[in-house]
Amino acid sequence: MNEEWKIDVSPRLRRLPPYLFGRLNALRHSKRVAGVDIIDLGMGNPADPPPPHVIEKLCEAAGNPRSHGYSASSGIPNLRREVARLYERLYDVRLDPDSEVIAVIGSKEGFSHLCLALLGPGDTVIVGDPYFPIHVYSVALAEANVINVPLGNDEVFLQRVADVVEHLYPRPKCLILNYPHNPTAMTVDGVEFFEAVVDLARRSGIMVIHDFAYGRTCFDGYTAPSFLQAGGAKDVGVEFITMSKPYNMAGWRIGFCVGNAEMIRALATIKGYYDYGIFTPIQVAGILALQTGEEAVAGQAQTYQQRRDVVVAGLRRVGWEVENPRAGMFVWARVPEKHLAGQGTIDFAMRLMTDAEVAIAPGRAFGENGEGYVRIALVENELRLKQAIRQIDRALNKGVKAPSAAKHNS
Numbered sequence: 001m002n003e004e005w006k007i008d009v010s011p012r013l014r015r016l017p018p019y020l021f022g023r024l025n026a027l028r029h030s031k032r033v034a035g036v037d038i039i040d041l042g043m044g045n046p047a048d049p050p051p052p053h054v055i056e057k058l059c060e061a062a063g064n065p066r067s068h069g070y071s072a073s074s075g076i077p078n079l080r081r082e083v084a085r086l087y088e089r090l091y092d093v094r095l096d097p098d099s100e101v102i103a104v105i106g107s108k109e110g111f112s113h114l115c116l117a118l119l120g121p122g123d124t125v126i127v128g129d130p131y132f133p134i135h136v137y138s139v140a141l142a143e144a145n146v147i148n149v150p151l152g153n154d155e156v157f158l159q160r161v162a163d164v165v166e167h168l169y170p171r172p173k174c175l176i177l178n179y180p181h182n183p184t185a186m187t188v189d190g191v192e193f194f195e196a197v198v199d200l201a202r203r204s205g206i207m208v209i210h211d212f213a214y215g216r217t218c219f220d221g222y223t224a225p226s227f228l229q230a231g232g233a234k235d236v237g238v239e240f241i242t243m244s245k246p247y248n249m250a251g252w253r254i255g256f257c258v259g260n261a262e263m264i265r266a267l268a269t270i271k272g273y274y275d276y277g278i279f280t281p282i283q284v285a286g287i288l289a290l291q292t293g294e295e296a297v298a299g300q301a302q303t304y305q306q307r308r309d310v311v312v313a314g315l316r317r318v319g320w321e322v323e324n325p326r327a328g329m330f331v332w333a334r335v336p337e338k339h340l341a342g343q344g345t346i347d348f349a350m351r352l353m354t355d356a357e358v359a360i361a362p363g364r365a366f367g368e369n370g371e372g373y374v375r376i377a378l379v380e381n382e383l384r385l386k387q388a389i390r391q392i393d394r395a396l397n398k399g400v401k402a403p404s405a406a407k408h409n410s
């Protein structure tokens with residue numbers, strides 16, 4: 001082959017920031033290959049099963065020879081209708097299933113393609129920091145620019161956003177929100193915050209995209225408000241929901257974008273070119289889950305709440321100051337200074353993986369403002385979570401390495 005031949009990736013790909021999980025993922029992989037039992041609290045990958053009757057429905061629908069062709073890119077009508085019913089039931093929000101609801105192949109796919117449909121070179125998007133990485137990568141892949149605004153409580157954050165909107169020229173095009181938030185577990189109290197967002201968006205002509213992935217995973221009686229509950233929200237923005245977290249259907253790849261009809265049409269246009277829709281049996285089973293899954297959704301939130309209690313109590317016991325999250329599937333914890341000892345959280349996470357055999361996500365991977373924190377995913381059972389805290393405590397406070405770490409290192 002010609003020695004000159006080489007792949008030259010697109011400028012779009014070159015714009016991606018460095019992938020900060022790379023070293024950690026490689027270390028975890030090598031540990032696993034070596035037979036080490038890593039307690040993996042790194043990724044928010046649900047480990048519990050979907051409701052059994054939904055799995056049965058999937059199998060039944062897959063048994064129909066007619067359900068194996070290409071599906072509808074925007075989602076089959078009955079599924080979109082069911083999403084509209086869900087919004088009416090939960091949030092008292094009316095949606096037109098044809099123009100204001102679209103099915104996506106997981107909200108990650110929908111979010112990325114919406115950015116591609118709405119943004120381009122020269123456009124600017126406001127994203128809070130810390131952030132869920134996709135919220136930044138998708139904007140970069142659309143060749144638009146990100147302005148990171150430090151997250152804070154509702155009022156402070158909104159004021160910071162308003163300042164950017166007022167002083168930046170050309171004006172930002174879009175504001176990305178995510179409440180309950182990943183990774184920080186921040187929540188908003190009520191719909192008033194979103195009303196203020198709608199007001200700001202209207203005045204300044206910016207679009208709003210709200211990622212509501214953890215809207216159904218709430219604790220202690222808290223109910224997360226939907227962005228669409230704010231009057232006029234549909235005029236300025238959309239909201240993403242997913243079946244990955246509440247129904248444990250992460251691998252199935254099914255979610256929805258709802259709200260502003262023009263934004264949905266733009267997403268439908270780009271998806272029409274890129275995909276043929278979600279496998280029909282998944283959509284059929286999805287309908288059943290939306291119709292009958294309330295108990296399972298509440299049960300799963302309860303499970304995360306109990307795991308949260310274990311992790312928060314455990315970390316406090318070993319000297320960490322941790323806030324009690326009221327939603328989501330993560331505990332966001334500041335690492336005590338004495339443990340960091342000048343290290344960044346990426347190195348700290350590497351150390352925990354080696355010495356405690358526990359994988360957690362380093363806060364730095366979620367933006368500059370995440371430095372100093374770690375994110376612990378509540379994806380293992382309570383016993384394993386207790387074990388993880390014990391191993392962390394022994395490794396950090398007592399200098400005792402986890403059993404196989406000691407064996408492998410000796």
Ligand SMILES: Cc1ncc(COP(=O)(O)O)c(C=O)c1O
Nearest residue numbers: 106107108132182213242244255
């Ligand atoms: C905030 C947030 N949005 C979106 C996603 C992706 O969800 P989906 O499985 O629907 O693509 C996740 C997954 O962790 C998430 O945390």
